[in-house]
Amino acid sequence: MYATERQQLIAQLIASDGRVGVVELAERFGVTTETVRRDLAALERGGILRRVHGGAVSRSRASTAEPSLAERSARRGIVKQKIADAALALLGDQLDGALYLDAGTTAAAIAQLVAAGGHARPGLEVVTHSMTVAQTLAGVPEVGLTAIGGRVRGLTAAAVGAQTVEAIGHLRPDIAFIGTNGVAAGFGLSTPDPDEAAVKRAVVASARRVVVVADSEKFDAELLVSFAPLSDVDVLISDAEPAGELADALDDAGVEVLVA
Numbered sequence: 001m002y003a004t005e006r007q008q009l010i011a012q013l014i015a016s017d018g019r020v021g022v023v024e025l026a027e028r029f030g031v032t033t034e035t036v037r038r039d040l041a042a043l044e045r046g047g048i049l050r051r052v053h054g055g056a057v058s059r060s061r062a063s064t065a066e067p068s069l070a071e072r073s074a075r076r077g078i079v080k081q082k083i084a085d086a087a088l089a090l091l092g093d094q095l096d097g098a099l100y101l102d103a104g105t106t107a108a109a110i111a112q113l114v115a116a117g118g119h120a121r122p123g124l125e126v127v128t129h130s131m132t133v134a135q136t137l138a139g140v141p142e143v144g145l146t147a148i149g150g151r152v153r154g155l156t157a158a159a160v161g162a163q164t165v166e167a168i169g170h171l172r173p174d175i176a177f178i179g180t181n182g183v184a185a186g187f188g189l190s191t192p193d194p195d196e197a198a199v200k201r202a203v204v205a206s207a208r209r210v211v212v213v214a215d216s217e218k219f220d221a222e223l224l225v226s227f228a229p230l231s232d233v234d235v236l237i238s239d240a241e242p243a244g245e246l247a248d249a250l251d252d253a254g255v256e257v258l259v260a
Contacts, residue, residue, distance in 0.1 A: 103158030104179030
């Protein structure tokens, strides 16, 4: 296979999967890892991808790239629904206690399941800084709701800022479902916006148990701001098994991985 043919196939994989790994590509094409790295360098010069540790990601996964809430809501809806189902299944047939729901479309899917009924009983208290989640759960019978205020980012419909972080610091929820834009071996959990990262960091620090809900497109992505190491995570729920360096890092950190 000529280099141009191999690079075209790599570009197609990037377009479909959002990321590629050096070792996996070397095995797939029967070439050395150095050959793959030269291919990735050529594609990066052409603006097709961005190289990261262990492979490459789509240019759309740059460290500051952040799609709008509407764009994210329209993407991978069935996958997020399955992750939401698995999240509530993790807690059992009935819920009580204090549950923190992070901002994000997967957390919003969890809120929709709770609002649909059959999952809650008296004593369930949901806390959130997401205006979307708060709107979904407002007035739902048998669900107490605490909405954390602050400056609301239009891009994510989430409260951010010092007031939000301080309020979360006074809480101790039993479990927090956390969304993330990236899950990487060395960089941990990350997101493009520093204000969003500060809020997520506070939620992780306050919760007794941290459950990350993230589809596999987030694997190996490193966004601008890291808000938690993998060692702070108790459970990762996704639609696929992590592989390679990320799988090893999750295992070393003692993170339980559940596939929806």
